[in-house]
Amino acid sequence: MTPLLEIENLRVSFPTTQGRIEVVKGVSFTLGRERLGIVGESGSGKSMTGRAILRLIRSPGEVTAERMMFDGTDLLSRSERAMRPLRGARMSMIMQDPKFSLNPVMTVGAQIAEAVRAHESVPRRALANRVREMLEAVRINDPDRVARMYPHEVSGGMGQRVMIAMMLIPRPDLLIADEPTSALDVSVQAQVLDLIDELIVNNGMGLLLISHDLNLVARYCDRILVMNSGEVVESCDAADLHAATHPYTRGLLAAIPRIDETRDVLPVLDRSAWSGT
């Protein structure tokens, strides 16, 4: 069986006053109908990797790769027009900034409905029901009230769940989730991740989960890539993350506070050693 996603030697660069800089430097991986986690410090190129796969890097940013295949089709050679029916319907991305990605002048219910209508025709009544069910599924307590709200009226965690609802409702084959649960407390977080899991098991969806929460990724994913300064420095089975050997990964693990914390200062990475950020 061909993998869902094959990426070979992906590079992303931007012009700056100091010349063109590469922020993703030759990333390669394949993804089946499974859960792949990407971790790494701030600025290491996680979001840019996700956006590049959906071809969402705008000029003057530049993307090159030797190979970028999604379910047997070549993403690199597709025109912007040919990308559009794929995005949303077959591959979708939960962005790191939910409020910024939502339309400020449209109620959240209308936006979720729009996400369905863009790709299939559904009778109005059935659509409203599907929107309500989806909001319930992401654990919004009062779905009818929230559906009528505008993005600035929902809380941080509610906005994040609205975004998740919008991306899941068309039942994509590939979901790229960029810090999807960073504003949620652990119990809601677990429920939302279970929902995504159902889609993986029942619909054979593939997941690329970008997160800075190492414990979450270890618990939830099958495999993990660790990124630093635009490169993958370590890849391992999720179950083995706590036994990771790369000093960078060890440094990240040590920096996590614990609920029974007694340290006065948290250990930080020695940036000079990896020139991160």
Place this chain on the structure above:
Amino acid sequence: MTAISLKSLTISYGGIPAVHDVSLEIGDGESFALVGESGSGKSTVLRAIAGLAPEWTGEISVLGAPRGHGPDRAFARTCQMVFQDPYGSLHPRKTVDSVLSEPLIVHGLSERSGRVSEALDMVGLGQEFRFRFPHQLSGGQRQRVAIARALMLKPRIMLLDEPTSALDVSVQAEILNLLKRLRRDQGLTYLMVTHNLPVVAFMCDRMAVMNAGRVVETAPSSALRTGDFSDPYAQHLYAASGGDEIASKDGQ
């Protein structure tokens, strides 16, 4: 002296209450956490103190002075807020340099260039970020700019809304260490919203747990080592955050 005192505070949006009858006393120099369910009103409490949620009844006073219902320029020197959503709070067409200089200009402060580069250093951003726009920064880099901006006026009180939830663990560790050091050196007071109980254990002296618009329990953060909570929602949150593992370790 109390830094922040809230008495029977009820806060509404368009006539509908979102926060009910909250009373809290936060001491000068204390680090206090608000934790709880998503949508329970944590950001709303911070917004009311900052003058951004004007529909409230009850009493708010800061460093002994009663607060009015709107924003107030002099108040900005004493108390600064870091918002939950770093993108929304940074102007898309302003460079990092102008975002950080602006509060200095508004308050007529000098030596702006030096202060801006000092603030970038403090939050671990190199000088190469100084003339970038928000869309040229990663999520964590934007959040560090937002924290640097709040520090520009050297406030005595910081209202921090999920200041590190967009940050990876290594940058989070740096920011938490920085906030801790600033508090020790400059006697700052923090009122911090977070959903991360380990962050509370590291940073805070006391915490209030919110659920459905109310404070259901107030506890010292040492309760996170023992699991000493009486409210059922607080117990649930503690167990789900890994507290159950600690409790069972102790039991063995």
